[in-house]
């Protein structure tokens with residue numbers, strides 16, 4: 001059985017994979033969640049990280065994941081809710097309805113049930129409360145119309161951070177890290193990428209390490225809760 005583990009959801013690629021790897025390198029016991037088995041998951045396993053597969057597509061599957069975590073781990077130092085679906089809203093209403101269910105399950109239902117389900121097992125250390133960290137998006141404050149389902153469900157994740165910071169204090173801190181343009185996806189055309197860079201005061205794609213550094217700074221700080229750290233090169237100031 002593992003003790004004082006940090007759960008990272010959506011660790012099968014990109015930002016989640018990097019956070020899991022860097023936390024392991026920093027000496028934490030990490031449990032990496034994934035949906036699709038990727039080469040990156042095999043890399044984490046080769047490093048000695050426990051991995052658990054789950055698809056957050058309904059409450060029963062999420063609750064089963066919570067039960068499985070309890071079989072592997074007696075206590076948690078932190079939960080990092082990183083798993084996410086990102087796509088523009090469909091113009092077809094039936095498809096948009098399916099997107100809403102999918103995005104709600106991954107951005108809101110899963111973080112809620114995992115945090116509530118593991119609350120009793122979250123333990124701080126050395127006078128520092130335990131942590132729950134929501135990986136949100138600068139879109140929660142200045143949304144992009146084409147991605148309104150993504151943005152509104154991420155805004156729900158932001159609001160959940162605020163209410164859980166009240167509800168779970170003083171034994172658990174709850175905060176958010178809100179990335180901006182850290183790692184472009186296939187949804188971003190070359191023109192959109194250029195526009196995003198033009199709107200970013202620090203004028204570059206930030207990369208995954210700054211997101212890890214924000215997560216680590218929250219783990220290290222015993223007196224921050226209910227806060228959101230933007231990791232966006234300043235884009236929230238000028239985003240149209």
Ligand SMILES: NC(=O)c1ccc[n+]([C@@H]2O[C@H](COP(=O)([O-])OP(=O)(O)OC[C@H]3O[C@@H](n4cnc5c(N)ncnc54)[C@H](OP(=O)(O)O)[C@@H]3O)[C@@H](O)[C@H]2O)c1
Nearest residue numbers: 010012014015035036055056082083084137179180182183
């Ligand atoms: N990349 C950026 O510049 C940026 C900007 C703003 C905010 N963010 C936020 O930062 C976080 C990481 O971003 P990213 O670009 O690394 O994300 P990503 O590449 O889209 O990866 C998301 C992860 O979540 C998993 N996932 C998606 N739907 C799931 C479901 N229904 N059940 C279980 N797992 C599911 C995916 O698994 P599969 O591999 O199976 O799809 C994947 O491993 C996200 O929360 C995102 O919103 C990123």
